[in-house]
Amino acid sequence: MTLTLLTGFAGLCLILAITPGPDTFLILRYSLSGARYGVAAAFGSGIGSLVWAAIVALGLGAVLERSASAFLVVKVIGGLYLLYLGVTGFIEFVRGEEVSAAAPPRDGPPPPRGTRAALNSGLFSCLLNPKVGLFFLAVVPQFLPADDAGFGSIMVLGVIDGVVAVAWLVLLAKAAAKAVGWLQKPKITRTMGWISSGTLALLGVGTLVTAL
Numbered sequence: 001m002t003l004t005l006l007t008g009f010a011g012l013c014l015i016l017a018i019t020p021g022p023d024t025f026l027i028l029r030y031s032l033s034g035a036r037y038g039v040a041a042a043f044g045s046g047i048g049s050l051v052w053a054a055i056v057a058l059g060l061g062a063v064l065e066r067s068a069s070a071f072l073v074v075k076v077i078g079g080l081y082l083l084y085l086g087v088t089g090f091i092e093f094v095r096g097e098e099v100s101a102a103a104p105p106r107d108g109p110p111p112p113r114g115t116r117a118a119l120n121s122g123l124f125s126c127l128l129n130p131k132v133g134l135f136f137l138a139v140v141p142q143f144l145p146a147d148d149a150g151f152g153s154i155m156v157l158g159v160i161d162g163v164v165a166v167a168w169l170v171l172l173a174k175a176a177a178k179a180v181g182w183l184q185k186p187k188i189t190r191t192m193g194w195i196s197s198g199t200l201a202l203l204g205v206g207t208l209v210t211a212l
Helices: 003-018 022-031 035-057 062-066 068-102 115-127 130-143 151-183 186-211
Strands: none
Touching (some): 003 130, 003 151, 022 035, 022 068, 022 115, 022 151, 022 186, 035 115, 035 130, 035 151, 068 186, 130 151
Protein backbone atom coordinates (compact mmCIF):
# COMPACT_ATOMS: atom_id res chain seq x y z
CA MET A 1 0.00 0.00 0.00
CA THR A 2 1.79 3.08 -1.28
CA LEU A 3 1.61 6.59 0.14
CA THR A 4 -0.08 7.76 -3.08
CA LEU A 5 -2.78 5.12 -2.70
CA LEU A 6 -3.40 5.96 0.96
CA THR A 7 -3.50 9.70 0.20
CA GLY A 8 -6.01 9.14 -2.59
CA PHE A 9 -8.19 7.05 -0.29
CA ALA A 10 -8.02 9.70 2.44
CA GLY A 11 -9.09 12.34 -0.09
CA LEU A 12 -12.08 10.24 -1.13
CA CYS A 13 -13.03 9.75 2.53
CA LEU A 14 -12.87 13.51 3.08
CA ILE A 15 -15.18 14.17 0.12
CA LEU A 16 -17.67 11.62 1.43
CA ALA A 17 -17.43 13.04 4.96
CA ILE A 18 -18.13 16.59 3.77
CA THR A 19 -21.17 15.42 1.79
CA PRO A 20 -24.19 16.01 4.09
CA GLY A 21 -25.73 12.82 5.42
CA PRO A 22 -27.36 11.42 8.58
CA ASP A 23 -24.16 11.83 10.61
CA THR A 24 -23.88 15.50 9.61
CA PHE A 25 -27.35 16.40 10.84
CA LEU A 26 -26.96 14.25 13.95
CA ILE A 27 -23.78 16.13 14.92
CA LEU A 28 -25.48 19.48 14.24
CA ARG A 29 -28.41 18.50 16.43
CA TYR A 30 -26.21 17.58 19.42
CA SER A 31 -23.83 20.50 18.92
CA LEU A 32 -26.68 22.91 19.58
CA SER A 33 -26.49 21.87 23.23
CA GLY A 34 -22.71 22.19 23.42
CA ALA A 35 -19.59 21.20 21.51
CA ARG A 36 -18.87 18.22 23.78
CA TYR A 37 -22.13 16.54 22.76
CA GLY A 38 -21.40 16.97 19.07
CA VAL A 39 -17.83 15.74 19.55
CA ALA A 40 -19.10 12.67 21.43
CA ALA A 41 -21.53 11.88 18.61
CA ALA A 42 -18.69 12.32 16.10
CA PHE A 43 -16.50 9.80 17.94
CA GLY A 44 -19.46 7.42 18.14
CA SER A 45 -19.81 7.62 14.37
CA GLY A 46 -16.08 6.97 13.96
CA ILE A 47 -16.26 3.90 16.19
CA GLY A 48 -19.20 2.64 14.13
CA SER A 49 -17.15 3.03 10.97
CA LEU A 50 -14.34 0.95 12.48
CA VAL A 51 -16.83 -1.75 13.46
CA TRP A 52 -18.10 -1.88 9.86
CA ALA A 53 -14.51 -2.18 8.64
CA ALA A 54 -13.89 -5.09 11.00
CA ILE A 55 -17.12 -6.82 9.94
CA VAL A 56 -16.19 -6.57 6.27
CA ALA A 57 -12.58 -7.58 6.97
CA LEU A 58 -13.83 -10.72 8.73
CA GLY A 59 -15.97 -11.56 5.72
CA LEU A 60 -19.30 -11.13 7.50
CA GLY A 61 -20.16 -8.06 5.43
CA ALA A 62 -20.48 -10.25 2.34
CA VAL A 63 -23.83 -11.39 3.76
CA LEU A 64 -25.27 -7.95 3.04
CA GLU A 65 -23.94 -8.09 -0.49
CA ARG A 66 -25.35 -11.54 -1.25
CA SER A 67 -28.58 -11.47 0.75
CA ALA A 68 -31.23 -8.96 -0.28
CA SER A 69 -33.24 -9.87 2.83
CA ALA A 70 -30.37 -9.10 5.21
CA PHE A 71 -29.71 -5.79 3.47
CA LEU A 72 -33.42 -4.91 3.66
CA VAL A 73 -33.58 -5.68 7.38
CA VAL A 74 -30.56 -3.48 8.16
CA LYS A 75 -31.93 -0.70 5.96
CA VAL A 76 -35.37 -0.76 7.61
CA ILE A 77 -33.86 -0.78 11.11
CA GLY A 78 -31.59 2.10 10.15
CA GLY A 79 -34.51 4.08 8.72
CA LEU A 80 -36.56 3.53 11.87
CA TYR A 81 -33.62 4.64 14.03
CA LEU A 82 -33.16 7.85 12.03
CA LEU A 83 -36.89 8.51 12.32
CA TYR A 84 -36.65 7.87 16.07
CA LEU A 85 -33.78 10.36 16.42
CA GLY A 86 -35.75 12.99 14.49
CA VAL A 87 -38.96 12.49 16.47
CA THR A 88 -37.18 12.50 19.84
CA GLY A 89 -35.42 15.68 18.74
CA PHE A 90 -38.79 17.31 18.08
CA ILE A 91 -40.09 16.15 21.46
CA GLU A 92 -37.04 17.56 23.27
CA PHE A 93 -37.48 20.96 21.62
CA VAL A 94 -41.22 21.04 22.38
CA ARG A 95 -40.57 20.18 26.02
CA GLY A 96 -37.85 22.81 26.15
CA GLU A 97 -40.26 25.44 24.84
CA GLU A 98 -42.91 24.41 27.39
CA VAL A 99 -40.39 24.72 30.23
CA SER A 100 -39.10 28.07 28.95
CA ALA A 101 -42.66 29.39 28.87
CA ALA A 102 -42.90 28.90 32.64
CA ALA A 103 -39.30 29.75 33.52
CA PRO A 104 -36.74 32.45 32.77
CA PRO A 105 -35.54 32.22 29.17
CA ARG A 106 -32.30 30.45 28.38
CA ASP A 107 -30.24 30.03 25.26
CA GLY A 108 -30.22 26.84 23.25
CA PRO A 109 -32.24 23.65 23.29
CA PRO A 110 -32.53 21.40 26.33
CA PRO A 111 -29.27 19.48 26.85
CA PRO A 112 -29.26 15.78 25.91
CA ARG A 113 -29.01 13.11 28.58
CA GLY A 114 -25.22 13.15 28.45
CA THR A 115 -22.19 12.65 26.29
CA ARG A 116 -22.64 8.87 26.48
CA ALA A 117 -26.11 9.20 24.95
CA ALA A 118 -24.65 11.38 22.18
CA LEU A 119 -21.83 8.87 21.56
CA ASN A 120 -24.32 5.98 21.42
CA SER A 121 -26.50 7.89 18.95
CA GLY A 122 -23.52 8.44 16.65
CA LEU A 123 -22.47 4.80 17.02
CA PHE A 124 -25.87 3.28 16.25
CA SER A 125 -26.60 5.77 13.49
CA CYS A 126 -23.45 4.57 11.70
CA LEU A 127 -23.92 0.86 12.49
CA LEU A 128 -27.50 0.93 11.18
CA ASN A 129 -26.49 2.65 7.94
CA PRO A 130 -25.90 -0.15 5.38
CA LYS A 131 -24.33 2.36 3.00
CA VAL A 132 -21.28 2.42 5.27
CA GLY A 133 -20.99 -1.35 4.98
CA LEU A 134 -21.41 -1.18 1.21
CA PHE A 135 -18.66 1.45 1.10
CA PHE A 136 -16.24 -1.02 2.66
CA LEU A 137 -17.53 -3.82 0.44
CA ALA A 138 -17.44 -1.98 -2.88
CA VAL A 139 -15.01 0.94 -2.56
CA VAL A 140 -12.31 -0.21 -0.14
CA PRO A 141 -11.30 -3.25 -2.24
CA GLN A 142 -10.41 -0.87 -5.10
CA PHE A 143 -7.58 0.49 -2.92
CA LEU A 144 -6.25 -2.88 -1.79
CA PRO A 145 -3.18 -4.34 -3.48
CA ALA A 146 -3.79 -7.73 -5.08
CA ASP A 147 -1.12 -9.37 -2.93
CA ASP A 148 -2.28 -7.83 0.36
CA ALA A 149 -6.04 -7.81 0.77
CA GLY A 150 -6.18 -9.28 4.24
CA PHE A 151 -7.68 -8.17 7.54
CA GLY A 152 -4.81 -5.82 8.38
CA SER A 153 -4.95 -3.87 5.11
CA ILE A 154 -8.72 -3.42 5.31
CA MET A 155 -8.45 -2.20 8.89
CA VAL A 156 -5.73 0.30 7.91
CA LEU A 157 -8.14 1.82 5.39
CA GLY A 158 -10.91 1.60 7.98
CA VAL A 159 -8.83 3.58 10.46
CA ILE A 160 -8.07 6.22 7.80
CA ASP A 161 -11.78 6.54 7.00
CA GLY A 162 -12.68 6.77 10.67
CA VAL A 163 -10.00 9.38 11.47
CA VAL A 164 -10.94 11.55 8.48
CA ALA A 165 -14.66 11.35 9.28
CA VAL A 166 -14.17 12.10 12.98
CA ALA A 167 -11.82 15.01 12.24
CA TRP A 168 -14.36 16.62 9.92
CA LEU A 169 -17.32 15.98 12.23
CA VAL A 170 -15.43 17.35 15.26
CA LEU A 171 -14.64 20.54 13.32
CA LEU A 172 -18.30 20.74 12.33
CA ALA A 173 -19.41 20.24 15.92
CA LYS A 174 -17.09 22.92 17.29
CA ALA A 175 -18.02 25.37 14.51
CA ALA A 176 -21.74 24.81 15.10
CA ALA A 177 -21.37 25.19 18.87
CA LYS A 178 -19.32 28.39 18.46
CA ALA A 179 -21.83 29.83 16.04
CA VAL A 180 -24.64 29.21 18.51
CA GLY A 181 -22.64 30.70 21.39
CA TRP A 182 -21.66 33.74 19.33
CA LEU A 183 -25.13 34.49 18.03
CA GLN A 184 -26.81 33.96 21.39
CA LYS A 185 -30.18 33.97 19.70
CA PRO A 186 -32.56 31.28 21.00
CA LYS A 187 -34.77 31.58 17.92
CA ILE A 188 -31.86 30.69 15.63
CA THR A 189 -30.82 27.83 17.89
CA ARG A 190 -34.34 26.43 17.95
CA THR A 191 -34.67 26.83 14.19
CA MET A 192 -31.43 24.93 13.60
CA GLY A 193 -32.61 22.25 16.01
CA TRP A 194 -35.94 21.89 14.23
CA ILE A 195 -34.18 21.70 10.86
CA SER A 196 -31.65 19.08 11.97
CA SER A 197 -34.30 16.96 13.71
CA GLY A 198 -36.64 17.32 10.74
CA THR A 199 -33.89 16.31 8.33
CA LEU A 200 -33.10 13.20 10.37
CA ALA A 201 -36.79 12.26 10.37
CA LEU A 202 -37.07 12.83 6.60
CA LEU A 203 -33.94 10.77 5.98
CA GLY A 204 -35.48 7.98 8.03
CA VAL A 205 -38.76 8.14 6.11
CA GLY A 206 -36.86 8.25 2.81
CA THR A 207 -34.85 5.17 3.80
CA LEU A 208 -38.02 3.29 4.72
CA VAL A 209 -39.76 4.30 1.48
CA THR A 210 -36.88 3.12 -0.68
CA ALA A 211 -36.71 -0.14 1.27
CA LEU A 212 -40.35 -0.98 0.59
